[in-house]
Amino acid sequence: xxxxxxxxxxxxxxxHPFGVQxxxxxxxxxxxxxxxxVGVAIGDAVLDVTAAAASLLPGxxxxxxxxxxxxxxxxxxxxWAEVRAAVTMWLTDERYRDxxxxxxxxxxxxxxxxPFTVADYVDFYAxxxxxxxxxxxxxxxxxxxxxxxxxxPIGYHGRAGTVVVSGTPVLRPSxxxxxxxxxxxxxxxxxxxxxxxxxFVVGTPSTPGQPVRLADFEQHVFGACIxxxxxxxxxxxxxxxxxxxxxxxxxxxxxxxxxxxxxALAHARVAPPPRNxxxxxxxDDADAKEWGLDVELEVRLNGHPVSRPPFAGMYWxxxxxxxxxxxxxxxxxxxxLFASGTVSGSEPGQRGSLIELTWNGAHPLVLPDGTSREFxxxxxxxxxxxxxxxxxxxxxxxxxxxGLIAPAWSR
Amino acid sequence: xxxxxxxxxxxxxxxHPFGVQxxxxxxxxxxxxxxxxVGVAIGDAVLDVTAAAASLLPGxxxxxxxxxxxxxxxxxxxxWAEVRAAVTMWLTDERYRDxxxxxxxxxxxxxxxxPFTVADYVDFYAxxxxxxxxxxxxxxxxxxxxxxxxxxPIGYHGRAGTVVVSGTPVLRPSxxxxxxxxxxxxxxxxxxxxxxxxxFVVGTPSTPGQPVRLADFEQHVFGACIxxxxxxxxxxxxxxxxxxxxxxxxxxxxxxxxxxxxxALAHARVAPPPRNxxxxxxxDDADAKEWGLDVELEVRLNGHPVSRPPFAGMYWxxxxxxxxxxxxxxxxxxxxLFASGTVSGSEPGQRGSLIELTWNGAHPLVLPDGTSREFxxxxxxxxxxxxxxxxxxxxxxxxxxxGLIAPAWSR
Numbered sequence: 001x002x003x004x005x006x007x008x009x010x011x012x013x014x015x016h017p018f019g020v021q022x023x024x025x026x027x028x029x030x031x032x033x034x035x036x037x038v039g040v041a042i043g044d045a046v047l048d049v050t051a052a053a054a055s056l057l058p059g060x061x062x063x064x065x066x067x068x069x070x071x072x073x074x075x076x077x078x079x080w081a082e083v084r085a086a087v088t089m090w091l092t093d094e095r096y097r098d099x100x101x102x103x104x105x106x107x108x109x110x111x112x113x114x115p116f117t118v119a120d121y122v123d124f125y126a127x128x129x130x131x132x133x134x135x136x137x138x139x140x141x142x143x144x145x146x147x148x149x150x151x152x153p154i155g156y157h158g159r160a161g162t163v164v165v166s167g168t169p170v171l172r173p174s175x176x177x178x179x180x181x182x183x184x185x186x187x188x189x190x191x192x193x194x195x196x197x198x199x200f201v202v203g204t205p206s207t208p209g210q211p212v213r214l215a216d217f218e219q220h221v222f223g224a225c226i227x228x229x230x231x232x233x234x235x236x237x238x239x240x241x242x243x244x245x246x247x248x249x250x251x252x253x254x255x256x257x258x259x260x261x262x263x264a265l266a267h268a269r270v271a272p273p274p275r276n277x278x279x280x281x282x283x284d285d286a287d288a289k290e291w292g293l294d295v296e297l298e299v300r301l302n303g304h305p306v307s308r309p310p311f312a313g314m315y316w317x318x319x320x321x322x323x324x325x326x327x328x329x330x331x332x333x334x335x336x337l338f339a340s341g342t343v344s345g346s347e348p349g350q351r352g353s354l355i356e357l358t359w360n361g362a363h364p365l366v367l368p369d370g371t372s373r374e375f376x377x378x379x380x381x382x383x384x385x386x387x388x389x390x391x392x393x394x395x396x397x398x399x400x401x402x403g404l405i406a407p408a409w410s411r
Numbered sequence: 412x413x414x415x416x417x418x419x420x421x422x423x424x425x426x427h428p429f430g431v432q433x434x435x436x437x438x439x440x441x442x443x444x445x446x447x448x449v450g451v452a453i454g455d456a457v458l459d460v461t462a463a464a465a466s467l468l469p470g471x472x473x474x475x476x477x478x479x480x481x482x483x484x485x486x487x488x489x490x491w492a493e494v495r496a497a498v499t500m501w502l503t504d505e506r507y508r509d510x511x512x513x514x515x516x517x518x519x520x521x522x523x524x525x526p527f528t529v530a531d532y533v534d535f536y537a538x539x540x541x542x543x544x545x546x547x548x549x550x551x552x553x554x555x556x557x558x559x560x561x562x563x564p565i566g567y568h569g570r571a572g573t574v575v576v577s578g579t580p581v582l583r584p585s586x587x588x589x590x591x592x593x594x595x596x597x598x599x600x601x602x603x604x605x606x607x608x609x610x611f612v613v614g615t616p617s618t619p620g621q622p623v624r625l626a627d628f629e630q631h632v633f634g635a636c637i638x639x640x641x642x643x644x645x646x647x648x649x650x651x652x653x654x655x656x657x658x659x660x661x662x663x664x665x666x667x668x669x670x671x672x673x674x675a676l677a678h679a680r681v682a683p684p685p686r687n688x689x690x691x692x693x694x695d696d697a698d699a700k701e702w703g704l705d706v707e708l709e710v711r712l713n714g715h716p717v718s719r720p721p722f723a724g725m726y727w728x729x730x731x732x733x734x735x736x737x738x739x740x741x742x743x744x745x746x747x748l749f750a751s752g753t754v755s756g757s758e759p760g761q762r763g764s765l766i767e768l769t770w771n772g773a774h775p776l777v778l779p780d781g782t783s784r785e786f787x788x789x790x791x792x793x794x795x796x797x798x799x800x801x802x803x804x805x806x807x808x809x810x811x812x813x814g815l816i817a818p819a820w821s822r
Contacts, residue, residue, distance in 0.1 A: 120572045125654060138653075146652050151595050152587050156654040157568040157661070161531045161744045162619070171620040173739035176563050176691065184562050186691045186738070208573070209582040209662075209820045235739065241557050242549075243536060243567040244655020247739040250568070251620075280587065280597045327597070328584035328646065328658040329820060333572045409620045409740060 009094045010104075012043035017397020019043070020091055021390040023084060024223070024258035024399070027068045028110040036067030036113055040087055041258055041399070045104040049087065052103050056096070057086050069116040069222075069259065073203035074334040077219050080203065084263055112257030114165040115225075116201065119335035121163055121253065122325060123197075123229055124155040126316040128273075130344035133356045138237070150277060153316035153324045155338070158229070159250035163337065166226075166256050166401040172378060172408040173251035175235035188408035189232035191361070192376040195342040196297050196309050196352035196384045198398075199227035200318045201259050202336035209329040214288045217319035218262055220332055224318075226256040226297070226386050226401040227339040233355055233375070255337070256386075256401040264396050268388035270294045272317050282327055283320050291317035295388040295398070297343055299352065302381055304367050309343035309352040311386075378407045420505045421515075423454035428808020430454070431502055432801040434495060435634070435669035435810065438479045439521040447478030447524055451498055452669055452810070456515040460498065463514050467507070468497050480527040480633075480670065484614035485745035488630050491614065495674055523668030525576040526636075527612065530746035532574055532664065533736060534608075534640055535566040537727040539684075541755035544767045549648070561688060564727035564735050566749070569640075570661035574748065577637075577667050577812040583789060583819040584662035586646035599819035600643035602772070603787040606753040607708050607720050607763035607795045609809075610638040611729045612670050613747035620740040625699045628730035629673055631743055635729075637667040637708070637797050637812040638750040644766055644786070666748070667797075667812040675807050679799035681705045683728050693738055694731050702728035706799040706809070708754055710763065713792055715778050720754035720763040722797075789818045 008020045018024070018041040028039045028046055037050035050064040060083055063071045072083065090096040125131055128145070131154075135144025148154065164170075174188050203222035206212050212220055229249060236248025272292035278284060285291065295311035316324075321338055342352040351357045354375055358364055361374035376382070382405075386398035419431045429435070429452040439450045439457055448461035461475040471494055474482045483494065501507040536542055539556070542565075546555025559565065575581075585599050614633035617623050623631055640660065647659025683703035689695060696702065706722035727735075732749055753763040762768045765786055769775055772785035787793070793816075797809035 120570050122657075147589075148587075148649055148652070152650060154650065154654055154657075156657055157570055159531050159568055159741055160571065161747070162741050171740050174622075175739045176559075178558075184691070186693060211585075211820075232739070238559055239563060239565065240653070240655070241559070242651070242655070243565055244651070244653070246533075246565075246567055247735070247741065250736075250741040251739045280595070282597060324658070325661075328586045328643070328662045329582050330570055330573050330658065330661040336572070409622075 006088065006092050008091045009097050010043055010091065015395065016043055017387055017395045019394055020088060021394045022260060022264050022396045023087055024260045025069055025072070025115065026257045026259065027113045027115045029113065030105055030109050038064040038067060038069060039110065041107065042091055044107050046107050046110045047087070047100065048103040048105060052090060052100060056090060056099060070335060073116055073201065073222050076204045080222060080261060081263065084261060112165060114163065115257060115259055117335045118160040118163045118337050119333040121158040121160040122155050122338040123158045123341060124153050124316065124321050124339065125341040126153055126314045126321065127341055127344045128315045129346055130342040130352065130356065133344060133351065137355065137360045150275065152283070153321045155321065155325065156244045158253060162250055163253045163255060166254055168254065168403065169406040170230055170252045170254065170403045171406045173232050173235065173247070174408050175232060175247050176238055177234035178238045189234055191233035192405065193231045193233050193354045194299065194382050195229035195231055196299050196307070197227040197229055197339045197341060197343060198295060198311055198386065199225050199255060199337050199339040201225065202332045203334055205334055206326055206332040208331040211282065211329065212322055212326040212332065214285055214319050214323045217291060217322055221262060221318065221322065223259040223261040224265065225259045226384050226398050228254040228382065228384055228401050228403055229339060230254065254401050254403045256399050258399040260396060260398055265293060265388055267391050268294045268396065270312050273313055273315060275315065282323055285317065285320060291319040293388065295386050297352065297384060297386045300383045301373065302367065302369065306365055307349060307351055307357060309350050310345045311343050313345055314340060314343065376405050378405050380405045417499065417503050419502045420508050421454055421502065426806065427454050428798055428806045430805055431499060432805045433671060433675050433807045434498055435671045436480055436483070436526065437668045437670065438524045438526045440524065441516055441520050449475040449478060449480060450521065452518065453502055455518050457518050457521045458498070458511065459514040459516060463501060463511060467501060467510060481746060484527055484612065484633050487615045491633060491672060492674065495672060523576060525574065526668060526670055528746045529571040529574045529748050530744040532569040532571040533566050533749040534569045534752060535564050535727065535732050535750065536752040537564055537725045537732065538752055538755045539726045540757055541753040541763065541767065544755060544762065548766065548771045561686065563694070564732045566732065566736065567655045569664060573661055574664045574666060577665055579665065579814065580817045581641055581663045581665065581814045582817045584643050584646065584658065585819050586643060586658050587649055588645035589649045600645055602644035603816065604642045604644050604765045605710065605793050606640035606642055607710050607718065608638040608640055608750045608752060608754060609706060609722055609797065610636050610666060610748050610750040612636065613743045614745055616745055617737055617743040619742040622693065622740065623733055623737040623743065625696055625730050625734045628702060628733055632673060632729065632733065634670040634672040635676065636670050637795050637809050639665040639793065639795055639812050639814055640750060641665065641814070665812050665814045667810045669810040671807060671809055676704060676799055678802050679705045679807065681723050684724055684726060686726065693734055696728065696731060702730040704799065706797050708763065708795060708797045711794045712784065713778065713780070717776055718760060718762055718768060720761050721756045722754050724756055725751060725754065787816050789816050791816045
């Protein structure tokens with residue numbers, strides 16, 4: 001039986017993004033049980049997997065005892081498949097109903113936590129449209145893409161310690177910037193932005209010194225989530241030459257609470273765009289399995305849709321990013337998170353950042369409520385959602401990453 | 412009684428860099444006891460602090476039970492002072508001799524481990540001489556310092572997962588580079604280099620969103636160690652525009668096994684160099700306590716001294732780096748490590764990297780054994796040591812960070 005034909009004993013509409021085709025993992029508490037547990041989203045409920053595994057999958061219960069995904073990530077791809085098969089069975093085989101139904105928590109009662117301990121956080125820059133747009137704005141008169149861009153997936157390390165879960169308020173950062181008349185000042189960022197991205201979560205570690213091949217992507221990467229890589233453009237523009245972004249990014253990076261397993265994304269795989277020049281052998285996926293992913297993101301600002309970035313057009317895939325990241329011998333650890341870079345498509349309505357949507361503030365976004373934005377205002381709330389094609393016409397949902405801008409801290 | 416007058420019941424020469432004025436912390440095992448323990452270096456021995464605290468400081472024994480410095484770092488500055496006072500007493504008061512002497516392990520029998528779990532790793536760029544030298548080589552014809560350099564301590568996040576302890580072999584990384592005739596190739600780095608630095612280890616966490624002031628440096632930073640930030644210059648040069656160093660640095664960063672508490676560096680504090688322009692208020696230490704540190708580094712290549720970088724001349728202090736790093740609201744975690752950037756002085760013999768010592772390979776180093784080096788060869792061993800002024804004419808030693816270059820991995 002393929003997953004396309006699966007049906008659950010729960011009353012879930014076939015169109016629900018959290019049907020049995022998805023089964024994403026998260027970590028949650030409830031008001032009456034403050035100890036954190038691992039959950040799987042199913043419809044509008046959360047299955048308490050920590051409790052379910054204790055009785056129904058005792059041989060793997062240890063993976064869920066601590067209530068985060070850390071142990072599951074480290075357990076490797078065989079364990080991931082085994083647990084997913086078990087959870088699928090519990091939710092589709094009527095005989096488990098009596099045991100499992102009491103372990104379902106309404107999603108509205110669950111407080112979602114950061115699902116795993118972030119080891120190293122890397123942010124890539126893999127959308128050609130985004131890179132070209134930023135190059136045109138920041139380096140006018142020169143080639144918008146730097147000479148290396150089509151030879152390797154450009155990336156940099158971000159701050160793992162400030163990755164926060166959806167719903168965490170984002171304080172407007174303060175920092176140094178240079179004003180248009182050349183004065184250097186310190187104060188709250190005046191150009192606070194978003195970056196709509198997907199993030200990939202590493203499970204299985206790799207051996208120090210040994211690269212991970214493109215073909216081994218699924219052995220190491222557990223799943224994907226939505227990332228909002230908040231960016232203070234004024235701080236970033238002043239600080240980033242020559243060593244790259246630092247404080248313009250390090251104040252907060254928000255992730256969705258649900259990690260969608262790669263196994264749920266099999267039907268979303270598509271060919272990546274053609275590459276020219278052909279990548280060097282360790283990055284060449286022409287004859288490898290395709291890791292383009294047809295995932296549609298949507299960005300809403302104070303409830304109004306402002307962009308629909310298409311992930312399928314990303315120039316570099318996550319498999320290439322992983323192969324590049326490890327090609328120099330850097331080892332992977334469970335909990336490493338690497339994000340795609342801003343997802344921007346070719347159309348203006350597909351751009352994944354405000355700096356692109358407003359063309360560096362030159363064309364403010366006019367919202368249906370009559371207000372306009374060049375960048376984010378205090379009190380603004382940004383919600384990014386994402387969904388992919390699932391089996392049999394279903395949708396595989398990623399949930400959302402949400403963030404409300406709070407005023408800058410002052411002493 | 413000041414520490415200047417302390418004497419120990421152990422038979423240690425007054426000139427020993429690990430006298431009672433130093434008391435650095437590390438983590439070790441021995442062949443007969445493979446469980447890791449916290450140690451304090453004293454002379455040519457290591458005091459098993461995990462065992463000593465269990466009997467002599469039971470109220471704090473939990474800080475050492477796991478055998479790494481993690482719990483001690485998180486315990487905060489009051490605990491640091493209390494433990495240092497206790498260890499000092501054990502080693503100077505004859506009445507503790509019978510209890511403590513059996514807990515001393517010859518240093519030659521101790522295998523030193525990475526002393527703490529690295530949370531986020533940040534590398535700065537704080538030596539003006541180093542930044543000018545690199546600017547002259549990489550951006551000839553333009554101002555060697557970028558416009559931001561004297562306004563803020565430039566830094567970037569590195570890879571925490573590849574920070575390794577002294578003695579760990581360093582595999583030559585492979586990576587992409589562009590050859591002088593413009594071809595893009597992948598292979599073992601041909602320009603493998605060192606960067607001699609000091610690293611600062613954060614203990615007390617900070618509140619997300621709230622900057623740490625210059626004056627609070629000692630509340631948050633536990634101590635310092637030696638860092639060798641290995642760098643593949645060819646990989647770095649090709650990848651680093653526009654988002655900064657990535658694979659050119661992420662294959663390995665070596666740290667010394669001993670973390671010297673700030674308390675041991677009180678006599679090494681000196682005025683930092685004059686700054687022009689005067690830094691913005693949050694970075695202005697003109698009226699604050701001085702955090703310049705008179706620490707002399709020495710770099711030896713295959714046993715031959717090749718450089719003596721003076722830390723006292725660093726333009727930005729560690730206190731300023733901490734204030735900058737948190738000025739946008741990024742929180743600190745126990746185990747955050749931030750390194751100074753390459754320490755280079757004004758003289759050619761004071762440069763902390765081979766790219767400076769050989770002026771980008773133009774003037775190879777000729778070693779006393781008759782060989783010469785532009786960059787590192789397989790089999791080369793680099794040892795960096797450091798020492799500071801202690802009380803009463805003593806020396807506060809940092810020990811060493813050692814690394815042997817192993818050939819590139821091949822499948």
